[in-house]
Amino acid sequence: MALKSTHGPFDGSMSIVYECPTCSVQTAMLTNRAETQMVRSLGVRIGGRTTPEEPMETLRSNLASVQEESPEGPPSGTGGKCPFTGMVNDAIGAAESEPKKPVWTAEALARIEAIPHYIRPMVKRNVESYAREQGYLEIDEDVMDAVRGSLGM
Amino acid sequence: MSGKGGVGKSTVTACLADGLTRLGVRTGVLDADLNGPCMARMMGVRDHKPSPKNGAMIAARNAYGVPVMSMDMFLPEDETPLVWEASSQQGAYTWRSMVEMSALRELLSDTDWGDLDVLLIDLPPGAERLQNLADLLPDLTGAIVVSTASQTAMTVVSRSILMALNVANVRIAGVVENMSTMICSECRCKEQMFIGTEAVEELAERHGVPYLGAIPFNVTLADFLETGRSYIEVHAGHPAANAILDVAQRVHFWLKNQSK
Numbered sequence: 273m274a275l276k277s278t279h280g281p282f283d284g285s286m287s288i289v290y291e292c293p294t295c296s297v298q299t300a301m302l303t304n305r306a307e308t309q310m311v312r313s314l315g316v317r318i319g320g321r322t323t324p325e326e327p328m329e330t331l332r333s334n335l336a337s338v339q340e341e342s343p344e345g346p347p348s349g350t351g352g353k354c355p356f357t358g359m360v361n362d363a364i365g366a367a368e369s370e371p372k373k374p375v376w377t378a379e380a381l382a383r384i385e386a387i388p389h390y391i392r393p394m395v396k397r398n399v400e401s402y403a404r405e406q407g408y409l410e411i412d413e414d415v416m417d418a419v420r421g422s423l424g425m
Numbered sequence: 426m427s428g429k430g431g432v433g434k435s436t437v438t439a440c441l442a443d444g445l446t447r448l449g450v451r452t453g454v455l456d457a458d459l460n461g462p463c464m465a466r467m468m469g470v471r472d473h474k475p476s477p478k479n480g481a482m483i484a485a486r487n488a489y490g491v492p493v494m495s496m497d498m499f500l501p502e503d504e505t506p507l508v509w510e511a512s513s514q515q516g517a518y519t520w521r522s523m524v525e526m527s528a529l530r531e532l533l534s535d536t537d538w539g540d541l542d543v544l545l546i547d548l549p550p551g552a553e554r555l556q557n558l559a560d561l562l563p564d565l566t567g568a569i570v571v572s573t574a575s576q577t578a579m580t581v582v583s584r585s586i587l588m589a590l591n592v593a594n595v596r597i598a599g600v601v602e603n604m605s606t607m608i609c610s611e612c613r614c615k616e617q618m619f620i621g622t623e624a625v626e627e628l629a630e631r632h633g634v635p636y637l638g639a640i641p642f643n644v645t646l647a648d649f650l651e652t653g654r655s656y657i658e659v660h661a662g663h664p665a666a667n668a669i670l671d672v673a674q675r676v677h678f679w680l681k682n683q684s685k
């Protein structure tokens with residue numbers, strides 16, 4: 273089985289698809305929220321352990337404050353962890369960094385303030401999602417006009 | 426244990442370690458409060474840095490020889506919060522509880538306790554950790570409940586007694602009343618701290634568990650405990666010292682009956 277693709281995370285849940293290189297049969301693995309968290313944080317290293325077990329290993333190796341103090345502690349970061357952990361982390365990282373909220377200029381904000389308050393949130397959402405779709409990082413009056421045009425107003 | 430926070434579980438644990446040791450019982454103290462650990466401080470071993478030897482962590486020993494293991498010995502500063510390493514602290518609750526359970530197991534099993542008759546385990550407030558412990562220690566002898574005579578505390582404590590008995594299936598050694606009276610440091614006269622002289626006794630009776638006695642409020646107790654010395658020895662004859670010894674005797678009696 274070879275890794276084919278990952279989907280998600282959607283609401284904490286992910287699916288990971290594996291495919292057989294010869295017969296192309298696919299198997300999908302679905303993680304729930306808790307499983308995603310667990311896999312994400314696992315410090316599993318492949319190839320078995322090469323050093324003898326230390327007392328209170330889990331406790332000591334998972335203490336964030338102590339880790340900062342001793343750089344020679346257990347390896348952290350995706351490199352030293354199991355590939356699955358790395359994948360989940362990468363996917364979550366990508367999902368988290370994806371939606372950047374566009375910034376409103378003062379003029380555009382003033383215009384939105386002039387709209388009746390009960391429809392203001394809806395309009396704001398529409399403009400923001402239009403700006404995101406179009407790849408605008410800033411919402412100015414031109415963008416607002418464009419939204420009006422696209423809505424036929 | 427106690428469902429309620431701040432009623433004096435940790436203080437009573439430290440006092441009991443003192444009392445039981447006086448009675449010749451080899452006693453150890455494990456702090457199972459991972460997020461708010463204080464037993465190292467309360468047993469006078471805050472400066473101890475645990476080090477591994479022969480595959481186990483050596484427990485700290487206080488002035489009268491009681492071995493202590495606590496999370497605070499692993500945290501560099503008194504005020505360092507307990508944070509588990511995770512790639513993200515957001516949405517990591519499953520991970521946190523899993524690591525905490527492992528940490529608890531390791532504190533218990535990877536510590537070189539020496540020869541012990543009794544291990545006192547100080548629990549955080551709430552009933553959950555008792556359930557975790559019962560899972561880890563199927564032979565757990567029993568739980569000692571701490572309460573004040575405050576109505577609020579007793580209501581919450583009542584609930585956790587029921588939880589211990591009926592859900593976690595843990596026997597209850599009895600209820601210790603803490604901060605029952607205030608002893609004046611000048612004339613040693615006693616002042617009631619809460620309304621209801623026998624309220625905690627009645628609580629114990631209602632649940633069919635022993636009442637283990639009362640420890641008075643004592644302004645100097647907290648400071649004294651941090652020295653790691655025996656209160657009972659240093660303040661022999663003081664009403665608080667007598668009260669502690671009395672509670673320890675009743676706990677000892679209960680323990681002897683369990684091993685029969």
Ligand SMILES: Nc1ncnc2c1ncn2[C@@H]1O[C@H](COP(=O)(O)OP(=O)(O)OP(=O)(O)O)[C@@H](O)[C@H]1O
Pocket residue numbers: 429430431432433434435436437458461463548549550603604640641642643644645646647
């Ligand atoms: N008998 C007592 N005399 C004087 N001070 C006391 C007594 N019992 C408790 N205290 C003080 O009350 C405070 C709370 O006590 P303690 O930390 O033992 O409670 P706890 O139940 O363990 O709290 P938590 O639920 O946070 O674990 C501490 O500052 C302690 O020094």
Ligand SMILES: [Mg+2]
Pocket residue numbers: 434435436458463547548549
């Ligand atoms: Mg406590």
